[in-house]
Amino acid sequence: MLNGILVIDKDKGMTSADVVYHLRRVLHIRKIGHAGTLDPEVTGVLPIAIGQATKLIEMMHTRPKEYIGTGLFGYSTDSYDATGTVLKEKKLIHPFSSAEIQENMNKFVGEIVQVPPIYSAVKVNGKHLYEYAREGIEVERPQRRVEVKQYDLTKEPVFDINTGQESFDFKIKCSKGTYVRSLVNDLGEKLDCPATMTYLRRTASSGFDxxxxxxxxxxxxxxxxxxxxxxxxxxFFKEYTQVDLTEGKWLKVKNGAGISLETNAKKVALRYNKKVKAIYEKKGKLYRPSLMLLQNE
Structure with missing residues (x-):
């Protein structure tokens, strides 16, 4: 029985669910799930939890994600990426400088309120936003708080004098729930020039790269x-305080009992036979179960 996280470099054209389906079939394992959905057009890191690791999926979602991508000034779409219908176009007479672009990228760093694209999997009244979009139904999109830890240019932007469009490469580090497409679209709005995302690759997620x-x-x-x-x-727990259990404390942990430990850490990874068997959290004077991983062999 496999227990752990298989870090897949997802190819373009596949959904995250497709990857899970193929792995279930080839590995003959039912207990598989992914952490952090990637759009079909986006490539890169897709962590797949297998066996006991499926218990970690909710925790995996809380770790920051990192992306590299390309945006384009000159037009915008309803999906905020190159697959959508063009809504606005504008030819640039003078390209934006690196300093101008970076200055406006910096305005998105920190905790921000973001509106997801209409073509997204966010649900309103039990229905995905993209379903409303396909039916031509207008719906108010819910705002969400996200955190952008980094939004930087990675090289000099490239201006095409023939098309009046300017492309730029970027790197983003952000919290779960952040729509990178929206960050590109909103950057265009800051600069009063329509913009869309043309390429995106996730380079890190859930603590894996x-x-x-x-x-x-x-x-x-x-x-x-x-x-x-x-x-x-x-x-996954390498940054946690690690505690190797004695035989006596292991017997207590197996039964989910509270134990005392000589540490001040809020959460600890309890090990037995060189494997993490449980995550315990301090509650009062004792540490008590937060997550049990007894079958982690």
Whole structure:
């Protein structure tokens, strides 16, 4: 039985659910789920929790995500990316300087209120926004608070004098629920020039990055490689205070009992036989169960 996180480098054209379906079929495991949906047009890091690691999915969502991408000044679309219908167009006479673009990117860094694109999976009254969009029904989109930790240019923007369009490459680090498409669209609004996202790749998510990722095709062609490529559950808790349990305390933990520990950490990863078996949280004078991972072998 596999237990851990398989970091997939998702290809363009696949949904996150597609990846889970293919892995279930090739690995013959039902207990699989993904953390952090990627749009079909977006590539990159898609963490797949397998076995006991499926218990971590909610925690995985809380970790920051990182992206690299490309935006384009010159037109905007209803989906905020190049797949949508063009709404506005504007030819640039003079391109924006790197300093102008970066100055306005900086205005989005921090905690902001964001309105998701109409073509998104956000639900209103039990229905996805993209369903309303496809039916031509206007609906008020809910605002959400997100945190943008970084929004930077990564190289000099490129101006095409023939089209009057200017492309720019960026890097973003943000909290869960952040729509990068919206950040590109809203940057255009700040500069009074329509903008859309033309490319996006996620480079990190849930504490894992692209250097740890593997292509789905590699697993499909060699299913046995999943055992050596999977990230152990313990890797997710590397920043936690680790406590190795004595035989006596392990017996208590197995039964979900509270225990005393010589540490002041709010949460601790409890290990037995060199594996994390539980996450305990301090409540009063004792540490009590927050998450049980007894089958982590």
């Amino acid at each position: 692209i250097t740890q990722a593997v292509k789905l095709k590699e697993i499909e062609e060699n299913p046995e490689k999943a055992t050596e490529l999977i990230q152990p559950i313990d890797a």
